[in-house]
Amino acid sequence: MTQPSSMFDLIGEQAEDRPYYETGGRGRSHEFYTGEEQFRREMDRIYGRRWLPVEHVSRLRDKGSYSTVGIGTGSVLLLHGDDGVQAYHNYCRHRGYKLVEEAVGRRQSIVCMYHCWVYDRNGRLKSHNGTYLPHFFDKSANGLLPIRTEIRHGVVFVNFADEATAPGGFPDLDETLGEFGEFARVYELDKLECVQAKDYSVACNWKLVAHNVNESLHFPTAHKDLHRITDFDDAGTYDLSGDLVGAWQTIRDDYNSISMTGRSDRAPMPLVPDGDLRKVNWITILPNLLFAFTADYVFMQWVWPETPGTCYVRHFWLFHPTETVRSDFSHEAVFALWDKANYEDWEMCERTHRGLANPHWAPGQLSLDEEVVSQIDSWVARTAGGTR
Structure with missing residues (x-):
């Protein structure tokens, strides 16, 4: 297979004539984010069947x-x-x-x-x-x-799900994964090694974490370290099929890795296209698994629901085996940045949940940088039903 110059060659971006580009989007109701009945539907129709x-x-x-x-x-x-x-x-x-x-x-x-x-x-x-x-x-x-x-x-x-009784038929796994295999192939996901894992407890609805990790509009205010290294304005949204949402973002000129130092002597993974060497591809398998695909490592971040107002997040850091076998291999600068950013995120999510728990909450206008947030809510609403 000919090596693509960028993941754009394989996937394609959202066109500017799409409806969201014309109107933006809006958040949803207090009940959609915090309601007991909505949560029960999601546990039954999403986590119980998908x-x-x-x-x-x-x-x-x-x-x-x-x-x-x-x-x-x-x-x-x-x-x-x-x-x-x-x-x-x-x-x-x-x-x-x-x-x-x-x-x-x-x-x-x-x-x-x-x-x-x-x-x-x-x-x-x-x-x-x-x-x-x-x-x-x-x-x-x-x-x-x-x-x-x-x-x-x-x-x-x-x-x-029970295949014989699942309403609407049993979902086909390969169809739900859409183009995910292209990212997995290029970043050699099946060969990577998980060198560290960590679980975090978060006092918010699971969808708020899914929102947070799928937009970078909050980087300048919430994540000084990430904002120093990544450019939230040099970004775009992929056009993906299946149960996927995704976007991309660039690494600033002075850096080559997303870490506390911003620099790495790890070799880029061999199949990563030249156009993605200084880019992070944010790809989520719905409902709850985010991948950050970068040239020198990948992370996987799940959000798992517990109650309407609590969840836990599981985070894996994965590296190529040609790097993990080196005597001088270290992932500490990568872990330090994301561990700090995670705690910053959980504070944002928990304070947002406390705001949304107010029954007088009125949905706000979403920007172009929050398109994936709108896509996540639309997918949940289609799949689980419930309140607007």
Whole structure:
């Protein structure tokens, strides 16, 4: 395949004659952002039926490796078994005890510490503590409950829907991903290594985090370090299909990496087009996973809903294996910038939620720099329905 000069060659930008360019957009109602009923619809129709990206394969390379993710009131356990990575509901089949609390690790057996039921890395029940006679207990039917699992481009996806009963049919994963594979290929996403992960608790509705991480209009006031290195005005919005939204932004002339120093001696990833070497491509797989694709690293940032007014954010920093094996490899300057920016963002999101919780909130006008915010709200409204 001929190397493109830029991701523009593969994807294309939004045209200026689009409706949003003529009118801009507006925010939505108090109930849309903070309402209990709206939240229940989103948990049912989005998080309960759509394909959800939950993990990167680099954290599950070895047999017996595992990770967990909380989604609403539930928990998912991802296990690398003999046939690859499989997701399960993270509770014991006996009395519902939550099996694994740790975010990531490696085990060959999963032991319920309540009554000592033991499961192998393939989710099968190995042993139990009690008297269960064969005429009423089928050991093979009491393994961990599996969740539909697929892997694309180095990302693990799960879906909780029942294909036979899902309203409107079961969504096709490849169709929902649209052009995402082009970004994944160019940045070699499936080869990258997660060198650090961190979870953050945020007291706001999950959509407010999705908004915040998909616009850079707030950089000059909220993120002095990011604004020094990136130019929020030299930016644009991609024209993407599927469950995707995306935009791009440039790195200022004096810098070559988004970090506290703004400089890096890491080699650019080999397939990144010349036109993207000093650019960050912000691509979100809806509902909740943002990628920042840069020439020398990629980050993945999820927002997971807990209640209408709380969520948690999971952030991965990924680098090319040709760099992580170097004796002088360090990601500290990258982590320091984003960790600081994250806490700055969470304050913005929490204060916004407190404002939107006021039933007298009236939606405001959105600028051209906030087009992706409008796209996210429109997608949620189409997919989950509910209040305007």
